[in-house]
Amino acid sequence: xxxxxSLTRSGKEISSLLFEIEKCVLRRGVAAKIDFKKTEMIHVExxxxxxxxxxxxxxCASISKPITIIDPVRRRPREVLKQIGxxxxxxxxxxxxxxxxxxxxxxxxxxxxxxxxxxGPMVKYVAATVNQTATQKVVQSGIWKGVSEAVTNSVDHxxxxxxxxxxxxxxGSRWTMFTQIKDGLLTIAVCDSGxxxxxxxxxxxxxxxxxxxxxxxxxKLSADSQAILLAMEYGRTSTGQAERGKGSRDALxxxxxxxxxxxxxxxxxxxxxxxxxEASASPEYSAVSLDFYVSGTIIGWILPIEGx
Amino acid sequence: xxxxxxxxxxxxxxxxxxQENGTTSGEEFRKKFLVPAAIGGNETTIQLDGTxxxxxxxxxxxxxxxxRETGLTAVRVLELFKLETENTVLREEIIDYIKAASDRSxxxxx
Numbered sequence: 001x002x003x004x005x006s007l008t009r010s011g012k013e014i015s016s017l018l019f020e021i022e023k024c025v026l027r028r029g030v031a032a033k034i035d036f037k038k039t040e041m042i043h044v045e046x047x048x049x050x051x052x053x054x055x056x057x058x059x060c061a062s063i064s065k066p067i068t069i070i071d072p073v074r075r076r077p078r079e080v081l082k083q084i085g086x087x088x089x090x091x092x093x094x095x096x097x098x099x100x101x102x103x104x105x106x107x108x109x110x111x112x113x114x115x116x117x118x119x120g121p122m123v124k125y126v127a128a129t130v131n132q133t134a135t136q137k138v139v140q141s142g143i144w145k146g147v148s149e150a151v152t153n154s155v156d157h158x159x160x161x162x163x164x165x166x167x168x169x170x171x172g173s174r175w176t177m178f179t180q181i182k183d184g185l186l187t188i189a190v191c192d193s194g195x196x197x198x199x200x201x202x203x204x205x206x207x208x209x210x211x212x213x214x215x216x217x218x219x220k221l222s223a224d225s226q227a228i229l230l231a232m233e234y235g236r237t238s239t240g241q242a243e244r245g246k247g248s249r250d251a252l253x254x255x256x257x258x259x260x261x262x263x264x265x266x267x268x269x270x271x272x273x274x275x276x277x278e279a280s281a282s283p284e285y286s287a288v289s290l291d292f293y294v295s296g297t298i299i300g301w302i303l304p305i306e307g308x
Numbered sequence: 309x310x311x312x313x314x315x316x317x318x319x320x321x322x323x324x325x326x327q328e329n330g331t332t333s334g335e336e337f338r339k340k341f342l343v344p345a346a347i348g349g350n351e352t353t354i355q356l357d358g359t360x361x362x363x364x365x366x367x368x369x370x371x372x373x374x375x376r377e378t379g380l381t382a383v384r385v386l387e388l389f390k391l392e393t394e395n396t397v398l399r400e401e402i403i404d405y406i407k408a409a410s411d412r413s414x415x416x417x418x
Contacts, residue, residue, distance in 0.1 A: 113324070113329045113330040114323050114324025114325070114326075114329040114330035114332070114333060114365075115321075115323065115324065115330035115331050115332050115333075116319060116320075116321025116322055116323035116324070116330070116332040116360070117319070117321055117331075117332065119321065119323065120320060120321025120323070120360050121321075123360060124360055140360060140361060141360065141361030141362070141395075142361070143361075144321075144323075144360045144361030144362070144363070145361055145362065145363050145364070148321075148323040148324070148361075148363040148365075148366075149363040149364060149365060151323070151324075152323065152324050152325060152329075152363060152365045155324070155329050155330075156325065156326075156329070156365075173329075249364070250363055250364050
């Protein structure tokens with residue numbers, strides 16, 4: 001178990017850990033313990049993946065208590081796991097009461113469909129909290145556009161196509177959303193355990209458009225990273241041309257309306273990060289191919305809310 | 309003229325495209341409010357402010373979908389429905405969806 005629970009620092013270890021738990025719980029039918037004793041730091045993108053996967057393992061398991069968590073020794077990560085409701089998911093007890101200011105603004109919610117009632121109150125709460133205290137306000141409607149479309153995409157596409165990895169499927173669609181306010185940053189992330197961009201893009205974007213857009217990106221990237229870029233570019237350029245594909249444009253509008261910040265997408269072995277460039281007043285991307293595997297898709301935004 | 313206030317009469321959290329995927333979807337809103345008004349030829353004011361915001365899928369399915377479902381032209385839809393909002397970008401976005409759906413329809417597409 002890595003001390004820093006972060007996809008950028010320990011993605012390979014986390015991916016291996018989740019794969020081992022899946023093998024244990026879903027393939028061998030044996031209960032697993034996740035030992036967080038040495039965990040010092042927990043980052044949003046890794047935490048939402050963990051939460052989403054643990055929920056999948058529990059939902060798909062045939063044994064009665066498939067996962068037990070052993071709490072971190074350090075107070076802060078212990079509070080974080082309690083605050084996001086991991087203990088409720090696994091059925092473990094924890095007597096820690098989250099009280100640290102950098103923990104109590106972690107929020108988690110999950111759902112099965114595109115209804116705004118599961119997402120809306122949390123987005124409203126977090127936007128109101130930021131706008132009461134921060135020096136840079138957030139545009140609630142802009143965040144809603146990005147977040148609700150991320151969920152819409154997950155429900156519409158992520159679970160409609162099979163995966164190639166032998167993944168034990170969830171019954172129906174499922175998504176998780178996390179928010180965090182910490183160190184002058186608002187982070188929002190949405191995660192699904194679906195098939196990923198590389199499976200859904202060829203089935204949802206016309207072939208001739210994939211052909212023309214592919215020329216814009218280097219072929220050295222993994223198929224997953226290329227698929228993310230294709231979907232984003234399709235959304236950005238297809239205004240008025242088709243009724244679908246605008247969710248990706250909405251995702252980037254979170255950045256352009258805030259005029260600062262970053263957006264990250266992890267999908268299977270692909271990762272693309274958009275950073276708002278103040279000089280060009282537009283987001284610019286960097287893409288990498290991961291040497292580990294994210295089971296599904298995570299999309300998130302990191303918005304600075306202090307200073308300028 | 310009838311008035312529909314989306315936040316009060318439908319939901320504060322509009323989200324999603326299809327009815328089968330949730331109760332706050334664009335299709336649900338269209339079938340509940342827009343199509344009956346359009347079929348009856350009733351002029352209606354749609355008050356858009358007061359919700360948390362709108363995703364593209366909701367807007368396209370509600371308003372573009374109205375053109376696809378009823379076969380009305382963009383001109384007729386915009387005669388029937390007055391879009392009331394302080395957000396001019398939102399208003400333009402909806403008009404774009406209506407016009408795009410109407411254009412596709414007149415070209416014989418869906």
